[in-house]
Amino acid sequence: MKKSRETSLGTRRWFSNIAFNIKSSRQWDKNLFYCQILPVMPRVLATYLGIMLPAEIVRALENHWDLPALMLYIFVLSLGICLMKMISEGMSEYLWDNAKSLTMYYEKLVYHKLMHLDYDMLEDSRYASLIGNVLNVIRNSYGIRDSLLAIPFAFTGLLSVLWYGAMIGSKNILIVIIAIINSLLSMKILAWAREKHRISHERLNVYSRQTAYINKQAMDRSAGKDIRIYKMSGWIMGKYGQAFKGIDDTLRQIRNGYFINVTSDASMTFILNLFSYVFLISLLVKKEITVSAFVLYIGLIKSFSSNFMSLMDQIVTLDPIAVSINYIRELLDLPENAGWSEGVGNEVIQRIKKEGIKVELRGVSFRYPGNKEDTLHHIDLTISPEEKLALIGLNGAGKTTMVKLLCGFYRPTEGKILINGIPVSDFSKEEYHGLVSVLFQDHTFLPVTLDLNLTGEKPEDIDSQKLAWALKMSGFSEKYESLPKKGETLLVREANGEATDFSGGEKQKLLFARALYKDSPFMILDEPTAALDPIAENQMYLDFSQAAKGKTCVYISHRLSSTRFCDRIILMEHGKITQEGTHDELMAQGGRYAELFEVQSMYYKEQEKNKRQCAIMDDDFDKTQDHKGIFYE
Numbered sequence: 001m002k003k004s005r006e007t008s009l010g011t012r013r014w015f016s017n018i019a020f021n022i023k024s025s026r027q028w029d030k031n032l033f034y035c036q037i038l039p040v041m042p043r044v045l046a047t048y049l050g051i052m053l054p055a056e057i058v059r060a061l062e063n064h065w066d067l068p069a070l071m072l073y074i075f076v077l078s079l080g081i082c083l084m085k086m087i088s089e090g091m092s093e094y095l096w097d098n099a100k101s102l103t104m105y106y107e108k109l110v111y112h113k114l115m116h117l118d119y120d121m122l123e124d125s126r127y128a129s130l131i132g133n134v135l136n137v138i139r140n141s142y143g144i145r146d147s148l149l150a151i152p153f154a155f156t157g158l159l160s161v162l163w164y165g166a167m168i169g170s171k172n173i174l175i176v177i178i179a180i181i182n183s184l185l186s187m188k189i190l191a192w193a194r195e196k197h198r199i200s201h202e203r204l205n206v207y208s209r210q211t212a213y214i215n216k217q218a219m220d221r222s223a224g225k226d227i228r229i230y231k232m233s234g235w236i237m238g239k240y241g242q243a244f245k246g247i248d249d250t251l252r253q254i255r256n257g258y259f260i261n262v263t264s265d266a267s268m269t270f271i272l273n274l275f276s277y278v279f280l281i282s283l284l285v286k287k288e289i290t291v292s293a294f295v296l297y298i299g300l301i302k303s304f305s306s307n308f309m310s311l312m313d314q315i316v317t318l319d320p321i322a323v324s325i326n327y328i329r330e331l332l333d334l335p336e337n338a339g340w341s342e343g344v345g346n347e348v349i350q351r352i353k354k355e356g357i358k359v360e361l362r363g364v365s366f367r368y369p370g371n372k373e374d375t376l377h378h379i380d381l382t383i384s385p386e387e388k389l390a391l392i393g394l395n396g397a398g399k400t401t402m403v404k405l406l407c408g409f410y411r412p413t414e415g416k417i418l419i420n421g422i423p424v425s426d427f428s429k430e431e432y433h434g435l436v437s438v439l440f441q442d443h444t445f446l447p448v449t450l451d452l453n454l455t456g457e458k459p460e461d462i463d464s465q466k467l468a469w470a471l472k473m474s475g476f477s478e479k480y481e482s483l484p485k486k487g488e489t490l491l492v493r494e495a496n497g498e499a500t501d502f503s504g505g506e507k508q509k510l511l512f513a514r515a516l517y518k519d520s521p522f523m524i525l526d527e528p529t530a531a532l533d534p535i536a537e538n539q540m541y542l543d544f545s546q547a548a549k550g551k552t553c554v555y556i557s558h559r560l561s562s563t564r565f566c567d568r569i570i571l572m573e574h575g576k577i578t579q580e581g582t583h584d585e586l587m588a589q590g591g592r593y594a595e596l597f598e599v600q601s602m603y604y605k606e607q608e609k610n611k612r613q614c615a616i617m618d619d620d621f622d623k624t625q626d627h628k629g630i631f632y633e
Contacts, residue, residue, distance in 0.1 A: 014194075017322040020329060021147055028105035035095045036151040039088035043156045044163070046084035051303055053077050055296035062292055092152065099148040103141035106328060110138055116336050118429075119409035124369050127334070132205045134331045137324040147321035150314045157311030164304040168276065168297065171283070175276050179308070182268040186312055189261045194319050196257035200250045201323065207246040214240050258316055265312045269305050276301045339411050343428030349435070352420050356385025357435065357522040357552040359406065363415035366401055374413065375401045376575045383552055388545055390555045390563030393572035394596075399556050400441075402572070403526045406554065408432045419522075437520040439511050439528035447495030450480070451487030454514050459487075467517055473547035474513035479506055508540060516547055523548050526556045541565065560597045569593070 026033035056077065060070045114122070114131070121127050137143065161179075168175050214236060217223040227233055280297050283289045289297070364379040376398050383389050393399050404410045405417060408424060417424045424432060445453055454470070455462050471477035483489045483500065490496040502510065511528060525544065541555060545565055555563050563569060564583040571579040571586070571593050579586055579593050586593040 014319070014322045017325040017329065018147075018151075018318055021144075021321060021325050022151060024105060025102055025148060028102055029098065031094060032098060032102065032148060035091040036148060037155070039091040039152045040155040040159060042084040043088040043152070044159050046081050046088065047156075047160060047303060047307075048163070049077055049081045049084070051296065051299035053081070055292045055299065058295050059290070059292035062290065088152075092149070095148050095152070099145040100141045102148060103138055103144045106144065107138050109332060110134055110328065113332055113334070113336075117334060118336065118338055119404070119407075120411070121334065121338075126369060129202065129205055130327060130330055132209055133201070133324075133327045136205065136208055137327055143321055143324060147318060150317040150321075154311060154314035154318060157307045157314060160307035161304060161311055164300045164307070167300055168304060171289075171297070172279055175272070175279065178272050178275060179304075182272055182308075185268060186261070186265050189264050190312070190315060190319070193257040193261040193316075194323070197254045197320065198323060200254045200257075204247060204250045204254075207243045207250065210243040211240065211247070214243070261316065262313070265309055269309055272308075273301060273305050337429050339425055340429045340432075341426050343431045344422060344426055348422070349431055352422075352435065353521050355420060356550070357383075358385050358420050359383040359522070359552065360418040360421075361405075361415065362418070364405065364412045364417060365414040366405060366410060367413045374575060376405075376412075378415070379577060381570065381577065383554065385552055386550055387568065388548075388553045388555070388566045390557065390566035390569040391572065392557050392560055392563060392569060394558055396574075397572040398575040399558075399572060400526065401575075403438070403524055403554075403556055406522075406524060407436055407438055435520055436522045436524065437515040437518045438524045438526060439515050441527040443507070443511055443528070445491045445507075445510075447490070447492035447499070449487060450483070450489040450491060450500075450510075453491055454487075454510070455517055462487075463517075466519065467513075470513040470516035473516055473543070474509045475543060476506065476509035476513045479509070512540070512544060512547075521551050523551050523553045524556070525554070527558065560593070560600055571596075 022033065022036060025036065053074070057070070057074065060073065065073075122131070165179055217227075217236070227236065277298075280289070280294060280301070284291070284294045359382070361379045361381040364376060364381075365374045366376040367374045379402075391399055391402060401410070405412060408427075408429065411425070419427070419432075419435070451459065451462060451467070455467060468477070471480050479502070480486060490499040493499045493501055508528060515523060523544075525541070541563065542565060545553070555566060557563055567582070569579075569581060569583060569586060570577055573592065579589065579591055581589070587597065
């Protein structure tokens with residue numbers, strides 16, 4: 001991956017990326033495509049007629065034309081110039097007004113790809129830089145717009161240079177040779193500027209991620225509390241300033257590279273013009289060309305020089321978009337469903353659901369990309385159908401990594417995972433994810449209706465009976481029915497001004513209902529109640545266990561007291577299973593589990609004692625207030 005980014009325009013030629021951009025405009029809006037191509041010839045003709053006009057006037061005067069004929073000829077040429085400009089400018093105006101919309105086409109492709117990439121690629125640092133670069137590209141809609149505006153000017157410049165160069169070269173091939181040398185030198189310097197830009201762009205992405213993170217924290221309500229209490233605003237703004245300085249310095253380096261390129265182009269064009277003028281004047285003195293021809297060639301040389309510089313300018317303008325399009329193409333070319341097969345078929349899936357899920361981990365180890373040590377070490381574990389398994393351990397024990405393996409987000413570095421004796425890799429991604437429901441610790445609600453958040457289905461496709469059952473079993477039914485719009489209630493106030501917000505406990509019940517509605521035979525709870533107190537957490541687990549009868553369940557927690565109802569408890573430490581058994585068995589062993597349970601029990605007892613004391617104090621205060629009321633009366 002690193003190599004492909006370092007040679008981005010080497011692996012995909014610059015012209016290939018520009019062609020991809022033009023092709024994309026055609027797929028998005030055919031008018032955008034035609035308005036890049038069709039104005040070229042009218043613009044070139046308008047320019048050529050403009051060059052011809054003074055030369056033709058001189059030629060007419062040399063041949064002693066009548067004034068009416070000369071005026072009519074001038075009118076026809078001027079009308080032609082006007083018509084050609086009207087056609088080209090009309091199409092350019094359409095490009096100017098609509099070119100930004102092409103960003104939406106790329107956004108659609110990019111976000112569709114990101115949602116279908118395997119999850120492990122999203123967390124892999126090897127792809128983070130590429131994804132960051134792509135997101136920067138689609139956020140900068142003006143870059144994509146400018147690419148479409150530059151295309152017709154680039155083609156106009158190219159056609160003009162070829163046409164006028166051929167006419168000038170017919171008089172002296174040396175002028176053409178100088179022009180070719182100028183072009184080769186210009187492209188060499190341009191290649192150097194591109195490489196400088198590519199290197200700087202990678203560094204720019206780092207600073208952009210930093211500023212994006214700070215922007216997010218500045219708008220986050222949870223972070224806002226810490227920022228104010230601990231007076232972190234000064235430190236954050238200092239980091240913000242450092243990141244912006246890094247962006248400015250990097251952009252300055254990019255601009256310097258292109259400035260050198262433009263300066264060299266101007267110098268080489270000056271040499272070309274100087275030689276051409278000297279040559280044509282010598283022909284005029286020798287009377288080998290007429291005055292009208294001299295005027296024509298003077299115009300051609302001037303137009304050749306300006307179009308040559310315009311062509312170079314447009315190439316410079318297109319160069320960043322060529323790099324940007326290359327990033328998009330690299331992302332779109334990333335494999336999807338890596339490690340998954342075409343699937344085991346619906347018959348096997350139905351049999352598995354009927355039999356119940358049996359999960360086996362055989363010698364499973366996992367190491368994150370770039371790490372030197374495994375996070376999980378040779379895990380051997382069998383989870384029987386309908387078993388309620390508690391997976392516990394302190395932070396860093398490897399529980400979350402285990403969940404990601406069980407969800408199919410990661411593949412074991414060593415060993416294998418089987419479902420009812422079938423390797424996970426034999427399933428399709430859709431089949432496997434259809435077997436699993438998860439309550440994640442970090443949850444997400446979408447800014448859509450409550451029903452859509454609960455079911456993921458259109459209103460007409462929702463199973464109302466199953467939804468009612470899920471709401472009742474989760475304890476969210478009463479809250480659901482109390483809402484004026486019920487399932488049509490909007491969520492996420494940041495996106496919807498009329499959205500309803502829920503308490504932490506209500507959100508947990510909502511997530512609970514969502515998992516139940518999916519009705520998968522294998523259910524995982526990945527510390528979804530970490531924000532709840534131990535008593536509320538224990539009650540929720542008991543409710544979930546009741547609702548999930550007949551399903552295979554794994555409960556992830558760092559609180560030992562909340563999983564006593566499980567059939568079996570697994571204690572993990574440092575990526576290994578260190579103890580296994582029921583709560584009573586593990587307590588009788590007197591090992592690490594018993595030690596941790598006693599420590600947590602003392603902590604929770606102390607918390608409960610403090611709560612009772614606070615309640616007594618509140619009660620005494622209320623009584624005092626009542627007596628004061630009597631006294632004052």
